[in-house]
Amino acid sequence: xxxxxxxxxxxxxxxxxxxxxxxxxxxxxxxxxxxxxxxxxxxxxxxxxxxxxxxxxxxxxxxxxxxxxxxxxxxxxxxxxxxxxxxxxxxxxxxxxxxxxxxxxxxxxxxxxxxxxxxxxxxxxxxxxxxxxxxxxxxxxxxxxxxxxxxxxxxxxxxxxxxxxxxxxxxxxxxxxxxxxxxxxxxxxxxxxxxxxxxxxxxxxxxxxxxxxxxxxxxxxxxxxxxxxxxxxxxxxxxxxxxxxxxxxxxxxxxxxxxxxxxxxxxxxxxxxxxxxxxxxxxxxxxxxxxxxxxxxxxxxxxxxxxxxxxxxxxxxxxxxxxxxxxxxxxxxx
Numbered sequence: 597x598x599x600x601x602x603x604x605x606x607x608x609x610x611x612x613x614x615x616x617x618x619x620x621x622x623x624x625x626x627x628x629x630x631x632x633x634x635x636x637x638x639x640x641x642x643x644x645x646x647x648x649x650x651x652x653x654x655x656x657x658x659x660x661x662x663x664x665x666x667x668x669x670x671x672x673x674x675x676x677x678x679x680x681x682x683x684x685x686x687x688x689x690x691x692x693x694x695x696x697x698x699x700x701x702x703x704x705x706x707x708x709x710x711x712x713x714x715x716x717x718x719x720x721x722x723x724x725x726x727x728x729x730x731x732x733x734x735x736x737x738x739x740x741x742x743x744x745x746x747x748x749x750x751x752x753x754x755x756x757x758x759x760x761x762x763x764x765x766x767x768x769x770x771x772x773x774x775x776x777x778x779x780x781x782x783x784x785x786x787x788x789x790x791x792x793x794x795x796x797x798x799x800x801x802x803x804x805x806x807x808x809x810x811x812x813x814x815x816x817x818x819x820x821x822x823x824x825x826x827x828x829x830x831x832x833x834x835x836x837x838x839x840x841x842x843x844x845x846x847x848x849x850x851x852x853x854x855x856x857x858x859x860x861x862x863x864x865x866x867x868x869x870x871x872x873x874x875x876x877x878x879x880x881x882x883x884x885x886x887x888x889x890x891x892x893x894x895x896x897x898x899x900x901x902x903x904x905x906x907x908x909x910x911x912x913x914x915x916x917x918x919x920x921x922x923x924x925x926x927x928x929x930x
Contacts, residue, residue, distance in 0.1 A: 607637045607819040610652070613805040614643025614798070615826040616778070616878030617670050620662070620888045621871045622648045624895025625824050627658035632903060637819065638724075639737050640809045642799040645824070646739035646775040647707065650768055653722050653737035654714040664710065666888060670881040675702040677783075695795070696783030700773055708769035719753040719771070720764035733810075735763070740799030740806050741774040744784070745792065749802040750774075751809065759789025775799045781879055807864050815915055820908050823868040824895075828875075866911050871898040 608629075612622055622645065641649035651661050677699050680690040687697045711717060722736040731754060741750040750756075752771040753763035774785045777797040784795040799806075807823040872894050876887060 606632075606634045608634050609638040609810040609819065609821040610636050610640075610649070611805070611807045611809060611821060611823045612639075612641035612645030612648045613823070613825045614641070614645045614776070614800040615873065616644055616776075617880055617883055618826055618873045618876050618878065618891060619644040619648055620665055620891035621826060621873055621895035621898075622824050623658050623662050623665060624892035624897075625869055625871055625899040626652065626895075627662070627892075628896045628899035628903070629822070630658050637736075638733055638810050640739065640806060641775075642740040642804050642806060643776040643778070645804075646772045646799070648824075649739065650707065650737055650772050651710065654711050654716040654768075656710075656714065662892060666885065668706075670883055672706075673698070673700075673703050674881055675699045690783070691780060694783050696777070696780055698782050700777060700782045700785075703776070704769050704773040707772055708767070711768055717767065718764060719766050719768060722768070723764070733812075737768065738809060739771050739775045740803055740809075741771070741777075741785075741796050742799050742802045743787075743794045743796050744801075745794035745796075749799070750796065756787075756789075759787055759791070759794070761789055778879065807868065816912060820867060820911060823864065825868050825870050826873050827870045828873055866914060869899050869902040871895045 610626075610629075615621070626648070636652055639649040639653045641647070648661070651664075656664075675698055676686060677690055677694055679693060680686040680697060680699075682689055690697045708717070716722065719735050719737065723734055724736055727733040735753060738754070739752045741752055742748075743750050752774070753766040756763055756766050770785075774787075774796045775798065776782070777784055779797050779801065782798075784797045787794050787796050805823065805825055807821065807825075810821045811817070874887075874890055874894055876883070876891060
Protein backbone atom coordinates (compact mmCIF):
# COMPACT_ATOMS: atom_id res chain seq x y z
CA UNK A 597 0.00 0.00 0.00
CA UNK A 598 1.52 3.39 -0.96
CA UNK A 599 2.42 5.93 1.67
CA UNK A 600 -0.01 8.85 1.46
CA UNK A 601 -0.64 12.00 3.44
CA UNK A 602 -4.12 10.90 4.52
CA UNK A 603 -2.73 8.10 6.66
CA UNK A 604 -2.39 9.14 10.29
CA UNK A 605 0.82 7.27 11.13
CA UNK A 606 3.56 5.95 8.87
CA UNK A 607 6.89 4.53 9.95
CA UNK A 608 10.03 5.62 8.18
CA UNK A 609 13.74 5.21 8.75
CA UNK A 610 15.77 8.39 8.29
CA UNK A 611 19.40 9.07 7.39
CA UNK A 612 20.81 12.59 7.81
CA UNK A 613 23.81 13.99 5.98
CA UNK A 614 26.50 15.94 7.80
CA UNK A 615 26.86 19.65 7.28
CA UNK A 616 28.27 21.46 10.31
CA UNK A 617 26.20 24.49 11.29
CA UNK A 618 23.61 23.87 8.55
CA UNK A 619 21.55 21.64 10.84
CA UNK A 620 18.61 24.08 10.85
CA UNK A 621 17.90 22.97 7.28
CA UNK A 622 17.51 19.38 8.49
CA UNK A 623 15.14 20.57 11.24
CA UNK A 624 12.89 22.25 8.68
CA UNK A 625 12.69 19.10 6.57
CA UNK A 626 11.89 17.01 9.64
CA UNK A 627 9.19 19.48 10.69
CA UNK A 628 7.35 18.98 7.41
CA UNK A 629 7.86 15.21 7.62
CA UNK A 630 6.28 15.17 11.09
CA UNK A 631 3.38 17.30 9.88
CA UNK A 632 2.38 14.43 7.55
CA UNK A 633 2.10 12.00 10.46
CA UNK A 634 5.33 10.10 9.86
CA UNK A 635 7.14 8.61 12.84
CA UNK A 636 10.81 7.66 12.90
CA UNK A 637 11.69 4.02 13.57
CA UNK A 638 15.47 3.86 12.99
CA UNK A 639 17.76 6.88 12.65
CA UNK A 640 21.30 7.39 11.41
CA UNK A 641 23.57 10.26 10.53
CA UNK A 642 27.01 11.74 10.18
CA UNK A 643 28.37 14.83 11.95
CA UNK A 644 25.52 17.41 12.08
CA UNK A 645 23.27 14.63 10.81
CA UNK A 646 24.27 12.55 13.83
CA UNK A 647 23.25 15.42 16.12
CA UNK A 648 19.84 15.57 14.46
CA UNK A 649 19.40 11.81 14.56
CA UNK A 650 20.41 11.57 18.24
CA UNK A 651 17.94 14.24 19.35
CA UNK A 652 15.09 12.62 17.41
CA UNK A 653 16.01 9.20 18.78
CA UNK A 654 15.87 10.62 22.31
CA UNK A 655 12.33 11.83 21.72
CA UNK A 656 12.69 15.47 20.64
CA UNK A 657 10.34 16.84 17.99
CA UNK A 658 11.36 19.25 15.25
CA UNK A 659 9.88 22.34 16.89
CA UNK A 660 11.73 21.57 20.14
CA UNK A 661 14.99 21.22 18.24
CA UNK A 662 14.34 24.46 16.35
CA UNK A 663 13.97 26.35 19.63
CA UNK A 664 17.18 24.79 20.92
CA UNK A 665 19.19 25.75 17.82
CA UNK A 666 17.64 29.21 17.62
CA UNK A 667 18.82 29.90 21.17
CA UNK A 668 22.28 28.41 20.57
CA UNK A 669 25.33 30.60 20.01
CA UNK A 670 27.37 28.38 17.70
CA UNK A 671 30.53 30.30 18.57
CA UNK A 672 30.51 28.50 21.93
CA UNK A 673 31.50 25.34 20.07
CA UNK A 674 34.86 26.97 19.41
CA UNK A 675 36.32 26.10 22.82
CA UNK A 676 40.08 26.51 23.06
CA UNK A 677 42.45 24.48 25.21
CA UNK A 678 45.02 26.20 27.44
CA UNK A 679 47.55 25.99 24.60
CA UNK A 680 44.99 27.42 22.22
CA UNK A 681 44.52 30.48 24.42
CA UNK A 682 48.16 31.56 24.10
CA UNK A 683 48.17 34.99 22.39
CA UNK A 684 49.00 34.99 18.67
CA UNK A 685 50.29 31.42 18.46
CA UNK A 686 47.52 29.57 20.32
CA UNK A 687 45.74 27.99 17.31
CA UNK A 688 49.06 26.94 15.80
CA UNK A 689 50.15 25.33 19.08
CA UNK A 690 46.84 23.46 19.28
CA UNK A 691 47.30 22.15 15.75
CA UNK A 692 50.89 21.05 16.37
CA UNK A 693 50.45 19.45 19.79
CA UNK A 694 46.73 18.59 20.01
CA UNK A 695 45.97 17.91 16.32
CA UNK A 696 43.07 20.34 16.24
CA UNK A 697 42.25 23.96 17.11
CA UNK A 698 39.15 23.42 19.24
CA UNK A 699 38.60 20.89 22.03
CA UNK A 700 34.94 19.96 21.44
CA UNK A 701 34.10 19.62 25.13
CA UNK A 702 31.43 22.31 25.05
CA UNK A 703 29.57 20.53 22.27
CA UNK A 704 29.78 17.14 23.97
CA UNK A 705 28.48 18.49 27.29
CA UNK A 706 25.75 20.50 25.53
CA UNK A 707 24.43 17.41 23.76
CA UNK A 708 24.75 15.21 26.84
CA UNK A 709 22.60 17.65 28.83
CA UNK A 710 19.91 17.67 26.12
CA UNK A 711 19.80 13.88 25.98
CA UNK A 712 19.70 13.61 29.77
CA UNK A 713 16.59 15.84 29.79
CA UNK A 714 14.82 13.04 27.87
CA UNK A 715 16.21 10.30 30.15
CA UNK A 716 18.75 9.11 27.58
CA UNK A 717 22.51 8.69 28.08
CA UNK A 718 23.87 5.52 26.46
CA UNK A 719 22.94 3.49 23.41
CA UNK A 720 21.54 0.91 25.80
CA UNK A 721 18.75 3.43 26.44
CA UNK A 722 17.84 3.30 22.74
CA UNK A 723 17.49 -0.44 22.22
CA UNK A 724 14.40 -1.37 20.20
CA UNK A 725 12.99 -4.34 22.05
CA UNK A 726 11.57 -5.91 18.89
CA UNK A 727 15.05 -6.04 17.36
CA UNK A 728 17.17 -6.63 20.45
CA UNK A 729 18.60 -9.83 18.92
CA UNK A 730 19.26 -8.25 15.52
CA UNK A 731 22.64 -6.48 15.65
CA UNK A 732 21.95 -4.34 12.57
CA UNK A 733 18.75 -2.77 13.88
CA UNK A 734 19.07 -3.27 17.63
CA UNK A 735 19.66 0.42 18.34
CA UNK A 736 17.29 3.20 17.33
CA UNK A 737 20.33 5.36 16.58
CA UNK A 738 23.51 4.74 14.58
CA UNK A 739 26.22 7.29 13.81
CA UNK A 740 29.17 7.28 11.44
CA UNK A 741 32.74 8.15 12.43
CA UNK A 742 36.17 7.65 10.86
CA UNK A 743 38.97 5.72 12.55
CA UNK A 744 42.04 7.27 10.92
CA UNK A 745 44.46 5.10 12.91
CA UNK A 746 43.02 1.87 11.54
CA UNK A 747 41.87 3.43 8.28
CA UNK A 748 38.22 2.43 8.42
CA UNK A 749 34.68 3.62 8.80
CA UNK A 750 33.02 3.12 12.18
CA UNK A 751 29.31 2.47 12.62
CA UNK A 752 28.57 3.33 16.23
CA UNK A 753 27.75 1.89 18.63
CA UNK A 754 28.28 -1.60 17.14
CA UNK A 755 31.90 -1.16 16.06
CA UNK A 756 33.17 -0.16 19.51
CA UNK A 757 33.21 -3.88 20.25
CA UNK A 758 36.51 -3.89 18.38
CA UNK A 759 37.93 -1.72 21.16
CA UNK A 760 36.65 -4.06 23.84
CA UNK A 761 33.81 -1.66 24.73
CA UNK A 762 30.23 -2.80 25.31
CA UNK A 763 28.07 -0.98 22.69
CA UNK A 764 25.19 -0.76 25.19
CA UNK A 765 27.44 1.29 27.51
CA UNK A 766 28.72 3.73 24.89
CA UNK A 767 27.85 7.32 25.78
CA UNK A 768 25.80 8.82 22.93
CA UNK A 769 27.20 12.34 23.27
CA UNK A 770 30.72 10.90 23.13
CA UNK A 771 29.87 8.94 19.97
CA UNK A 772 28.36 12.00 18.27
CA UNK A 773 31.41 14.04 19.31
CA UNK A 774 33.50 11.52 17.38
CA UNK A 775 31.23 11.81 14.36
CA UNK A 776 31.42 15.62 14.16
CA UNK A 777 35.17 16.02 14.72
CA UNK A 778 36.06 18.01 11.59
CA UNK A 779 39.79 17.35 11.01
CA UNK A 780 42.11 20.17 12.13
CA UNK A 781 39.11 22.22 13.27
CA UNK A 782 38.28 19.96 16.24
CA UNK A 783 40.76 17.77 18.06
CA UNK A 784 40.34 14.07 17.19
CA UNK A 785 38.88 11.76 19.81
CA UNK A 786 41.42 9.34 21.27
CA UNK A 787 39.71 5.98 21.87
CA UNK A 788 41.40 3.46 24.13
CA UNK A 789 40.54 -0.20 24.39
CA UNK A 790 41.98 -3.60 23.68
CA UNK A 791 44.75 -3.49 21.12
CA UNK A 792 46.15 -0.26 19.74
CA UNK A 793 44.25 2.95 20.53
CA UNK A 794 42.78 5.01 17.69
CA UNK A 795 42.27 8.59 16.67
CA UNK A 796 38.66 9.06 15.52
CA UNK A 797 37.40 12.02 13.48
CA UNK A 798 34.40 13.21 11.48
CA UNK A 799 32.53 10.42 9.72
CA UNK A 800 32.13 12.72 6.74
CA UNK A 801 35.59 11.95 5.41
CA UNK A 802 34.41 8.40 4.60
CA UNK A 803 30.63 8.66 4.29
CA UNK A 804 28.82 11.92 4.82
CA UNK A 805 25.53 10.50 3.53
CA UNK A 806 25.22 6.83 4.62
CA UNK A 807 21.76 6.32 3.10
CA UNK A 808 22.54 2.61 2.64
CA UNK A 809 23.02 1.97 6.35
CA UNK A 810 19.43 1.12 7.33
CA UNK A 811 18.50 -1.05 4.34
CA UNK A 812 17.27 -4.50 5.37
CA UNK A 813 18.66 -6.24 2.28
CA UNK A 814 15.27 -7.29 0.90
CA UNK A 815 13.31 -6.12 -2.15
CA UNK A 816 10.17 -5.56 -0.07
CA UNK A 817 10.99 -3.47 3.02
CA UNK A 818 8.03 -2.87 5.37
CA UNK A 819 8.65 0.89 5.37
CA UNK A 820 11.01 3.20 3.50
CA UNK A 821 14.33 4.80 4.35
CA UNK A 822 14.28 8.50 3.55
CA UNK A 823 17.54 10.42 3.16
CA UNK A 824 17.94 14.08 4.12
CA UNK A 825 20.77 15.47 2.01
CA UNK A 826 22.27 18.95 2.24
CA UNK A 827 22.98 20.28 -1.24
CA UNK A 828 25.54 23.02 -1.82
CA UNK A 829 24.85 25.60 -4.54
CA UNK A 830 28.25 24.87 -6.11
CA UNK A 831 28.18 21.10 -5.59
CA UNK A 832 29.97 19.32 -8.42
CA UNK A 833 31.92 22.43 -9.44
CA UNK A 834 35.71 22.80 -9.06
CA UNK A 835 36.89 24.06 -5.67
CA UNK A 836 38.71 27.39 -5.61
CA UNK A 837 42.01 26.93 -3.78
CA UNK A 838 43.80 30.13 -2.81
CA UNK A 839 45.77 29.06 0.22
CA UNK A 840 46.15 26.43 2.97
CA UNK A 841 42.73 27.04 4.55
CA UNK A 842 40.81 26.75 1.27
CA UNK A 843 42.91 23.71 0.39
CA UNK A 844 41.98 21.97 3.65
CA UNK A 845 38.32 22.83 3.07
CA UNK A 846 38.45 21.43 -0.47
CA UNK A 847 40.25 18.32 0.78
CA UNK A 848 37.59 17.63 3.41
CA UNK A 849 34.71 18.22 0.99
CA UNK A 850 36.29 15.96 -1.62
CA UNK A 851 36.84 13.08 0.79
CA UNK A 852 33.16 12.99 1.76
CA UNK A 853 31.58 13.84 -1.58
CA UNK A 854 33.72 11.54 -3.73
CA UNK A 855 32.95 8.41 -1.68
CA UNK A 856 29.21 9.01 -1.56
CA UNK A 857 28.98 10.07 -5.21
CA UNK A 858 30.68 6.82 -6.19
CA UNK A 859 28.34 4.56 -4.27
CA UNK A 860 24.98 6.33 -4.24
CA UNK A 861 22.85 4.82 -7.00
CA UNK A 862 19.99 6.35 -8.97
CA UNK A 863 17.55 4.40 -6.81
CA UNK A 864 18.92 6.22 -3.74
CA UNK A 865 18.06 9.60 -5.22
CA UNK A 866 14.42 8.52 -5.41
CA UNK A 867 14.36 8.44 -1.61
CA UNK A 868 16.50 11.54 -1.05
CA UNK A 869 15.25 14.97 0.01
CA UNK A 870 17.77 17.43 -1.51
CA UNK A 871 17.92 20.48 0.76
CA UNK A 872 19.54 23.68 -0.58
CA UNK A 873 21.96 25.13 1.98
CA UNK A 874 21.98 28.66 0.52
CA UNK A 875 25.75 28.96 0.42
CA UNK A 876 26.21 28.61 4.18
CA UNK A 877 29.61 27.10 5.00
CA UNK A 878 30.07 24.10 7.29
CA UNK A 879 32.15 26.05 9.82
CA UNK A 880 30.32 29.40 9.68
CA UNK A 881 29.78 29.64 13.42
CA UNK A 882 28.59 33.26 13.19
CA UNK A 883 25.12 32.39 11.90
CA UNK A 884 22.49 35.10 12.29
CA UNK A 885 18.93 34.26 13.29
CA UNK A 886 17.81 35.21 9.79
CA UNK A 887 20.20 32.66 8.27
CA UNK A 888 18.96 29.99 10.67
CA UNK A 889 15.38 30.81 9.65
CA UNK A 890 16.28 30.75 5.95
CA UNK A 891 17.89 27.32 6.34
CA UNK A 892 14.87 26.02 8.25
CA UNK A 893 12.51 27.27 5.54
CA UNK A 894 14.71 25.77 2.84
CA UNK A 895 14.46 22.36 4.51
CA UNK A 896 10.71 22.67 5.05
CA UNK A 897 10.09 23.57 1.40
CA UNK A 898 12.42 20.86 0.12
CA UNK A 899 10.57 18.18 2.13
CA UNK A 900 7.22 19.51 0.93
CA UNK A 901 8.36 19.25 -2.69
CA UNK A 902 9.67 15.72 -2.12
CA UNK A 903 6.59 14.30 -0.41
CA UNK A 904 4.27 15.86 -2.99
CA UNK A 905 5.50 13.23 -5.46
CA UNK A 906 6.84 10.48 -3.18
CA UNK A 907 5.45 6.96 -3.65
CA UNK A 908 6.76 4.01 -1.67
CA UNK A 909 5.19 1.60 -4.16
CA UNK A 910 6.93 3.30 -7.08
CA UNK A 911 10.23 3.19 -5.20
CA UNK A 912 9.89 -0.55 -4.50
CA UNK A 913 8.96 -1.21 -8.14
CA UNK A 914 12.07 0.63 -9.32
CA UNK A 915 14.19 -1.20 -6.73
CA UNK A 916 12.92 -4.57 -7.98
CA UNK A 917 13.52 -3.60 -11.62
CA UNK A 918 17.11 -2.60 -10.84
CA UNK A 919 17.67 -5.82 -8.88
CA UNK A 920 16.39 -7.98 -11.74
CA UNK A 921 18.51 -6.03 -14.26
CA UNK A 922 21.58 -6.56 -12.09
CA UNK A 923 20.95 -10.30 -11.81
CA UNK A 924 20.40 -10.58 -15.57
CA UNK A 925 23.65 -8.75 -16.21
CA UNK A 926 25.52 -11.16 -13.93
CA UNK A 927 24.00 -14.16 -15.78
CA UNK A 928 25.09 -12.76 -19.16
CA UNK A 929 28.63 -12.26 -17.87
CA UNK A 930 28.74 -15.93 -16.86
